[in-house]
Amino acid sequence: MQDGNTNTPEVETETATDWLTQLKNVIIEYAPAVIAALVILIVGLFVINMVVKLAKRVMEKRGLDATLQKFLGNLLSWTLKILLFVIVASKLGVETTSFAAVIGAAGLAIGLALQGSLSNFAGGVLIMIFKPFKIGDLIEAQGVTGVVKEIQIFTTQLNTPGNKLAIIPNGSLSNGNIINYSAEGILRVDHVIGVSYDADIKQTKEVLMQVMQANDKVLKDPAPTVNVSELADSSVNFAVRPWSTTANYWDVYFKVLEDAKIALDAAGIEIPYPHSVEIHKGE
Template sequence: MDKNLDYWIDQAIVFGTTYGLKVIAAIAIWIVGSWVIKKIARGATKIMENRDYELSLQKFLINLINALLKILLVITLLGTLGVPTTQFAAIIAAAGLAIGLALQGSLGNFAGGILLMIFKPIKIGDFIEAQGQSGTVKEIQIFTTKLNTTDNKEVIIPNGALSNGNIVNYSVEDTRRVDFTFGVGYDSDIKKTKEVLFGVINSHPLVLKDPATAVNVSELADSSINFFTRAWVKKEDYWTVKFDVIEQTKEALDAAGIDIPYPHQVEIHKEG
């Protein structure tokens, strides 16, 4: 028994001598590393809050930072304990490559979502046109963006395509230009027609005085003289002015006796 006891005592001394310091070092690295990770996460959160990042993006990035730093911490601990980490790191890299290839489209949408949230070419409430769709931005998620169309349909656009394509944002500027094209007959007086068009547009209470309204002859078409008209309005008044001016212009041209040409059908009657 004494010999067995001496043997186990010797083994414990050898183990403690060999691994004791490594275990203590690993514990110390874990404590310090965990504290550093928390500090980094808090600092990153403050930076994103100051830059007004979307809340969903903040949470995702913080979770991602925590996961990556903890993986790095575990690899460091294994190395401290003498565990070969080269193969372990290679396995992680291979798994990451396989996952990346399998989720290539999703990763593209994820990257696009991050770009949209960081650079903010659009925000919730903006009326945009993108990827052949137009509508009000309802929600910007990590992988997709939701639009609400004018006829109350929900359109979901992948963020990868959205971030890499053209985006027309109608809500960025405070004012918009309303363009009209009106055609009148060749017998119409150009000066009088301009006076009628100016009168209709400038009398509308929602049309801005600056920039000034413009009315110009834009084309001598096959059956009409076309006038190109431009007026500036506040962005929220765009459709109201557009519809009002079209209706009021028709009434004003009729009242002034100015003809608006349209195709006529001529019936030919044969005798006998």
């Protein structure tokens, strides 16, 4: 009786030959496109690397911020790589129109999911381009005051006066009010010091002015000023306004206040304060 197995050695050999023939035909048909795609990929990556390096050198010569240089370099690199990927896929026979539609749909979905992040990203770009502040500046923004430690793509980091790290999203930072205390290089220190109504106004102004003039960290130009600012309920208030560099602001602030108290006491000028009065009821 004949065996039910029809896979004789002759049939198996013929099948293997057919497979090899088909594989050979596929290789002959697609090899040029694959080789061309590989060449385009290798040459394209080399060219992209050269273009990015050239762009970075141009940005360095123009004095762009280091963070902005890195960001723009990465953006340029990824944009060119995506374009190269589309070209390579097209060379391999992939329909670029449908491919572009898929990328567009994916980009839309990602954009909707990351609206807040994209807002922060855009804010970071605006900050890097328009430079309302730089690293080392003392700024006030979003209810936080501190020295700018780092400007990143999505956030800006501040060191507060208490040495706390504050991280502010760039989206809200770029759309809000920013006070840059370091931009002009000097700051005015504002004090209000009240003295008794019995004190001589001219003498008080002279004493307070001498305190500021004796402080070597108080600037001569602009000159410090002392003026009566208010006739309050229990005191005559003087606006005491020395100027200092940004770096010396707090030294001047505390030193002038301390020295003013000492000088006013030495001159016999009273600084009024609330008095409590006890009322004794008769039996």
